[in-house]
Amino acid sequence: xxxxxxxxxxxxxxxxxxxxxxxxxxxxxxxxxxxxxxxxxxxxxxxxxxxxxxxxxxxxxxxxxxxxxxxxxxxxxxxxxxxxxxxxxxx
Amino acid sequence: xxxxxxxxxxxxxxxxxxxxxxxxxxxxxxxxxxxxxxxxxxxxxxxxxxxxxxxxxxxxxxxxxxxxxxxxxxxxxxxxxxxxxxxxxxxxxxxxxxxxxxxxxxxxxxxxxxxxxxxxxxxxxxxxxxxxxxxxxxxxxxxxxxxxxxxxxxxxxxxxxxxxxxxxxxxxxxxxxxxxxxxxxxxxxxxxxxxxxxxxxxxxxxxxxxxxxxxxxxxxxxxxxxxxxxxxxxxxxxxxxxxxxxxxxxxxxxxxxxxxxxxxxxxxxxxxxxxxxxxxxxxxxxxxxxxxxxxxxxxxxxxxxxxxxxxxxxxxxxxxxxxxxxxxxxxxxxxxxxxxxxxxxxxxxxxxxxxxxxxxxxxxxxxxxxxxxxxxxxxxxxxxxxxxxxxxxxxxxxxxxxxxxxxxxxxxxxxxxxxxxxxxxxxxxxxxxxxxxxxxxxxxxxxxxxxxxxxxxxxxxxx
Numbered sequence: 001x002x003x004x005x006x007x008x009x010x011x012x013x014x015x016x017x018x019x020x021x022x023x024x025x026x027x028x029x030x031x032x033x034x035x036x037x038x039x040x041x042x043x044x045x046x047x048x049x050x051x052x053x054x055x056x057x058x059x060x061x062x063x064x065x066x067x068x069x070x071x072x073x074x075x076x077x078x079x080x081x082x083x084x085x086x087x088x089x090x091x
Numbered sequence: 092x093x094x095x096x097x098x099x100x101x102x103x104x105x106x107x108x109x110x111x112x113x114x115x116x117x118x119x120x121x122x123x124x125x126x127x128x129x130x131x132x133x134x135x136x137x138x139x140x141x142x143x144x145x146x147x148x149x150x151x152x153x154x155x156x157x158x159x160x161x162x163x164x165x166x167x168x169x170x171x172x173x174x175x176x177x178x179x180x181x182x183x184x185x186x187x188x189x190x191x192x193x194x195x196x197x198x199x200x201x202x203x204x205x206x207x208x209x210x211x212x213x214x215x216x217x218x219x220x221x222x223x224x225x226x227x228x229x230x231x232x233x234x235x236x237x238x239x240x241x242x243x244x245x246x247x248x249x250x251x252x253x254x255x256x257x258x259x260x261x262x263x264x265x266x267x268x269x270x271x272x273x274x275x276x277x278x279x280x281x282x283x284x285x286x287x288x289x290x291x292x293x294x295x296x297x298x299x300x301x302x303x304x305x306x307x308x309x310x311x312x313x314x315x316x317x318x319x320x321x322x323x324x325x326x327x328x329x330x331x332x333x334x335x336x337x338x339x340x341x342x343x344x345x346x347x348x349x350x351x352x353x354x355x356x357x358x359x360x361x362x363x364x365x366x367x368x369x370x371x372x373x374x375x376x377x378x379x380x381x382x383x384x385x386x387x388x389x390x391x392x393x394x395x396x397x398x399x400x401x402x403x404x405x406x407x408x409x410x411x412x413x414x415x416x417x418x419x420x421x422x423x424x425x426x427x428x429x430x431x432x433x434x435x436x437x438x439x440x441x442x443x444x445x446x447x448x449x450x451x452x453x454x455x456x457x458x459x460x461x462x463x464x465x466x467x468x469x470x471x472x473x474x475x476x477x478x479x480x481x482x483x484x485x486x487x488x489x490x491x492x493x494x495x496x497x498x499x500x501x502x503x504x505x506x507x508x509x510x511x512x513x514x515x516x517x518x519x520x521x522x523x524x525x526x527x528x529x530x531x532x533x534x535x536x537x538x539x540x541x542x543x544x545x546x547x548x549x550x551x552x553x554x
Contacts, residue, residue: 006331008164008330008334009164009334010164010165010166010169011166019334019335045166045167045168045169054168054169055426055448056152056164056168056169056170056171056445057169058327058443060327063320063324063327065323065327065429065443067428067429068429068431083327083331085327085330085331086163086164086169086330087169087171087443087445
């Protein structure tokens with residue numbers, strides 16, 4: 001499965017200063033591993049010591065927060081869009 | 092409130108003329124995002140001589156440091172960045188007397204705010220009344236209660252504090268466009284301050300907001316973008332847009348400066364109480380930023396010896412239909428699971444509160460409490476405050492008063508504690524919530540008989 005991943009500014013320098021990259025994977029976890037194949041550092045930025053998403057990292061698949069889906073096990077299909085967004089506040 | 096202009100009329104006029112024509116304004120989602128609008132240079136101008144007070148930005152989670160720039164997220168752990176002050180420098184220049192000689196606005200505390208020079212985006216927010224609320228206190232069985240009435244701000248909510256700080260800093264960075272993701276009040280404030288300062292302005296709101304909140308943005312003629320989604324979706328979209336534009340999104344890329352403005356709600360209360368901290372405060376929770384900054388504000392005053400030792404207990408209020416922080420508190424968790432909001436308290440309808448974990452820490456550390464109220468209790472809270480104290484708050488204030496009542500009834504606010512409830516916005520913007528809940532006027536003919544007859548009914552109903 002090939003999906004489009006939107007990379008937030010703080011991580012763009014880890015993927016050659018790109019705002020969007022293509023990645024492979026049947027689940028979000030596989031996509032994170034696929035990104036880590038380009039740069040291992042990206043994994044430590046996104047995941048905590050237990051291998052789960054850090055608490056200030058929000059990931060959306062086709063606009064839905066993965067915490068409302070299956071988190072890192074959220075299944076992906078060809079053409080899905082994954083957005084990585086730092087937690088922000090205020091309203 | 093003095094709503095005086097801080098810019099010369101000519102300058103404001105000239106800047107207004109540069110704005111785009113009315114026809115270009117759209118209430119539908121943007122199809123085209125300019126990615127190269129004139130904005131700040133990548134590196135902000137260094138103003139070294141006045142920067143000693145401000146050391147830079149620091150990650151609240153991992154303590155990584157950064158220079159002062161429009162950046163809000165730690166590159167290493169994604170934690171929020173905060174302004175890092177040199178409190179020795181501040182202690183050498185600040186005093187109660189200096190503050191008291193300052194303007195009757197948040198800017199009397201400028202030594203503790205992350206703006207370098209004369210604040211350039213200033214509608215004189217803040218220094219709102221602290222009202223002794225004896226009638227409400229009596230109803231709740233407590234002795235000394237105050238309402239911090241932040242409806243008395245230029246756009247009638249506490250957001251004017253944060254926006255004035257954020258946009259003053261943004262102008263120092265060289266931005267020419269103000270933007271925000273908002274549940275309403277923030278959009279109103281950003282639009283008004285942008286108009287006053289002659290900045291271009293885009294505000295993003297959920298499409299289902301109250302009419303009053305939408306109108307209170309449109310009047311200042313910003314670009315109002317109504318997003319078909321909830322606030323969390325607006326927030327996520329704005330984070331993505333902020334990555335592609337060179338706009339000052341007050342609650343995204345300039346958030347470290349923005350959120351500091353909320354500290355003034357602690358400073359003012361302490362000063363208005365005669366330079367002492369209250370024993371207990373009740374604060375509404377949306378993203379959690381306000382509560383964490385009220386806590387920080389009291390702590391700073393203590394650190395700078397502007398007040399004696401303080402042990403203020405900080406309690407948080409949420410609506411049942413959006414209560415992720417209260418749920419986490421009740422379950423003893425130190426993290427917050429996002430929810431999909433459904434409540435009339437739309438200004439608190441943030442299902443994914445970024446500062447939630449910090450709020451939980453603070454409530455526990457200060458031995459405060461957290462509670463929620465139903466939509467019905469929110470309306471009752473709005474009515475109770477209006478009927479006992481003459482203050483008309485919006486639904487968020489109904490949440491605060493409803494929770495204040497609950498905590499008092501449960502003995503979690505002790506009768507002898509000096510207690511302050513933060514009322515953050517005005518009821519005129521959320522009138523829909525009161526439909527059918529506040530009675531009807533008596534209709535009479537213009538003669539005495541008709542009045543006498545009506546009066547009989549009134550007295551009979553009251554007895």
